[in-house]
């Protein structure tokens with residue numbers, strides 16, 4: 001039994017507008033720039049565009065600090081441009097999902113400006129609290145000398161999660177930047193406003209939402225019901241709060257129900273599988289979710305810290321989701337986005353085996369069970385950026401904590417953390433799309449808002465489209481293949497040899513259809529096989545027909561015994577077993 005849905009069969013392409021394509025020479029990508037590239041997206045074969053925030057914003061966090069939910073940021077264009085974009089996409093049968101950022105607004109949103117008046121109805125739109133006076137000698141924050149912040153939470157972007165406002169004489173909560181105050185979802189008026197705004201966009205014809213940090217909406221009771229709140233330092237308390245399910249159910253009932261739309265929730269932290277299932281079950285409020293398990297593997301506690309990982313770790317966390325949502329719910333398969341370093345630099349090899357490993361990672365994304373995501377530039381194998389100094393960075397998540405740590409002496413100098421920042425910073429994802437060998441990679445005629453990766457002379461769209469063996473053409477083949485084989489969309493996933501240190505293999509099964517995917521995550525050759533005891537067929541009786549290989553359909557990939565395989569460095573193969 002297959003529960004068919006268009007968004008399960010779709011491939012999603014994510015556009016970070018600021019870095020996609022600039023048409024007026026101000027160094028900032030814009031909506032007309034996306035319109036210019038619609039045929040590019042169509043040629044690649046993607047089905048849905050997820051557009052990062054394009055709403056009016058002072059850009060403290062590149063559009064994730066929204067000052068007006070119902071207008072377009074001047075730098076990006078006009079509402080008319082946006083309407084043309086939607087039409088251009090729909091003409092090509094491509095759907096559009098918009099970013100929904102409703103955990104917080106900008107401090108320049110008029111709701112927040114009005115909320116500074118404690119008498120105003122808007123005061124309760126945000127989380128304003130008195131500080132604590134029960135702690136002696138509390139230092140290290142910007143409030144009055146006899147007050148500590150309401151609790152000891154830290155912002156995800158560094159520093160305290162509370163900011164003191166002199167005019168109000170209270171503190172407001174900001175889980176992200178100071179310029180991103182958290183909305184008070186306990187207040188039914190806030191929910192009314194947000195739901196109305198969502199309907200307004202849906203009525204304009206969009207196909208769904210990607211919901212930013214959606215599992216932070218409901219704050220723990222200690223924060224909503226105590227004044228001053230109880231002392232808590234535990235940031236894990238901010239995830240999946242007590243009324244989370246209720247708020248999403250209400251959103252579903254009042255906005256999403258009865259509309260054929262896609263609802264994708266970004267879930268911060270490490271999710272409990274039972275909670276995840278409640279969000280995405282058949283009658284649940286969301287279609288699918290982004291979890292963070294695999295992108296938390298190598299990232300240390302601070303932005304300049306790194307953890308080691310190996311293939312077993314990566315396979316373990318992704319297995320957990322493959323099996324966890326096999327019967328109930330649906331996965332989203334991503335290895336990169338605008339918050340993550342480039343996938344080939346992170347999970348692959350961006351030197352000698354850049355092409356092979358980029359193709360292998362694409363193979364993984366398109367053959368696990370779930371909806372696959374391409375973040376702009378992945379389709380040409382764009383890499384991390386060789387940052388050399390702090391002023392090359394633009395992102396608050398990098399700059400704020402590093403500045404603070406340099407000031408406090410926790411870090412002595414930038415060079416001590418350079419290596420880790422080159423691997424961790426979100427800015428790696430945000431360097432301009434590399435279109436051609438023209439100046440600034442063809443992204444802008446002006447001065448780009450963030451550096452263009454100097455490797456654009458070799459890595460760019462023009463080159464990739466000319467080369468039949470390019471990563472770009474391999475992405476196209478994968479997209480085609482997924483459309484041709486239901487088993488790639490709906491088939492069950494079963495892992496083979498779960499402790500193999502270099503090779504990850506799995507079988508996808510739907511009825512009598514069986515595909516084998518085998519991936520060598522190493523710079524050297526490797527051997528693998530189908531263990532009889534792990535499958536419900538006799539591998540020695542099987543024929544293996546090659547569907548796709550990142551080394552091409554040469555003899556080594558086609559002339560095989562169906563139960564044993566020798567793979568070249570970073571080799572990826574997909575076989576149909578009959």
Ligand code: ISL
Pocket residue numbers: 061064101156176212213268295299338339340397426
């Ligand atoms: O966890 C992260 C990286 O591994 C964070 O960078 C990131 O803040 C987190 O993923 C939540 O992201 C979303 O909300 C943020 C915004 O800065 C991100 O761009 C957005 O995707 C606040 O709105």
Ligand code: CA
Pocket residue numbers: 022023024025026027028029030075
């Ligand atoms: Ca521009």
